[in-house]
Each structure stands twice: as C-alpha cells, then as structure tokens.
Amino acid sequence: MAAPGDTLNCEDFSMFQEVLKAMRTLDDRIVHALNTTVPTVSFSGKVDATQTCKDLYESLIEAHTSRDKAIKACIAETSARVGRLREERAKDSDNLSLIKQLRKEQTKLKLMQSELNVEEVVNDRSMKVVIERCRIHYTPPKVQ
Numbered sequence: 001m002a003a004p005g006d007t008l009n010c011e012d013f014s015m016f017q018e019v020l021k022a023m024r025t026l027d028d029r030i031v032h033a034l035n036t037t038v039p040t041v042s043f044s045g046k047v048d049a050t051q052t053c054k055d056l057y058e059s060l061i062e063a064h065t066s067r068d069k070a071i072k073a074c075i076a077e078t079s080a081r082v083g084r085l086r087e088e089r090a091k092d093s094d095n096l097s098l099i100k101q102l103r104k105e106q107t108k109l110k111l112m113q114s115e116l117n118v119e120e121v122v123n124d125r126s127m128k129v130v131i132e133r134c135r136i137h138y139t140p141p142k143v144q
Contacts, residue, residue, distance in 0.1 A: 010074035013108050020115065023067050026059060027126040034133045053134035060130060064123045071115050078109045 009015040026033070033056060039047045085102040092098060131140065 008070045008074050010077045010112075013111055016074060016112065017115075020067065020071070023063065023070070024122055026063050027122050030056075030060070030126045030129050034129065038133055038137065049134075049137035053130070053138035054140075057130055057134070057138065057140045060126055064119075064126075067119060068116075071112065071119060075109065075112050075116075078105060078112055081105050082109055 008019050037047070037052045037056065038049050082102065082105045085098065085105055089095070089098055089102055134140075
C-alpha cells in the first residue's frame with residue numbers, strides 16, 4: 001500500500017505512475033511475503049498459517065481497492081477536464097494553445113485508463129499466487 005500521505009497526483013502522469021508503483025509494493029513482493037510467512041510442513045506447528053494467509057489476503061484486498069478507487073478518481077478528474085476543454089474548444093476552435101492542451105489531456109486520460117488494465121493483471125497475478133500458496137491453510141471468500 002502507499003505510504004501515508006501518498007495521494008495520486010492526477011495532473012502529472014509521471015507522478016501518478018510513481019505513486020501507483022509505490023502502492024503496488026505488496027503485490028510486487030507477494031511471493032517473498034508468502035515464502036517468509038507461510039510455513040512449510042516441517043514448521044507448520046510454529047506459525048498460525050491460517051491467520052497469516054487471511055491477513056495477507058485481506059491486506060491485498062485493501063490495497064487493490066484503494067488503488068482502484070484512486071485510479072478511477074483520477075480518470076474522473078481528467079475526464080471532467082477533457083470535457084471542459086472540449087466545451088472551450090467549441091467556443092474558440094481557432095485557439096491552438098487550447099487544442100494542444102486538449103490533446104495532452106486526452107492522451108493522459110487514455111494512459112490512465114490503460115492503468116486499469118495493468119491493475120487487473122497485477123491483481124489477478126497476486127491473487128493467483130496467494131490462493132495457490134494458501135489453499136491448504138485458508139480459503140478466501142469468493143470475490144465478485
């Protein structure tokens with residue numbers, strides 16, 4: 001999850017991606033987290049694998065939900081900006097600066113929308129690893 005105070009900067013796409021990268025740390029390190037917290041058969045008596053798997057699963061769900069909300073909020077904000085710029089362009093179609101700004105915002109919107117696809121892949125990969133590794137210890141509730 002993101003560090004406290006990390007909020008997505010919807011204005012600057014580079015910063016948007018950097019914050020998302022920080023928010024995806026848990027997903028990027030899921031295999032390591034599972035290897036260090038879920039015991040093998042010989043150590044199973046020393047650690048509560050069921051609770052560990054449940055906690056890890058819940059952390060993932062929370063991280064996925066917060067990233068999804070943040071990305072969708074930026075998409076909504078950028079869509080609104082594109083809408084306003086389209087209205088302005090309709091009034092002043094000869095303004096090159098305005099047309100340039102509109103294209104820039106439209107490109108940014110498309111890039112943000114593509115992040116939803118990336119998010120889906122990251123989430124699926126993480127969940128697959130958790131379910132595969134924890135299936136003996138914990139069965140997560142069905143996700144819609």
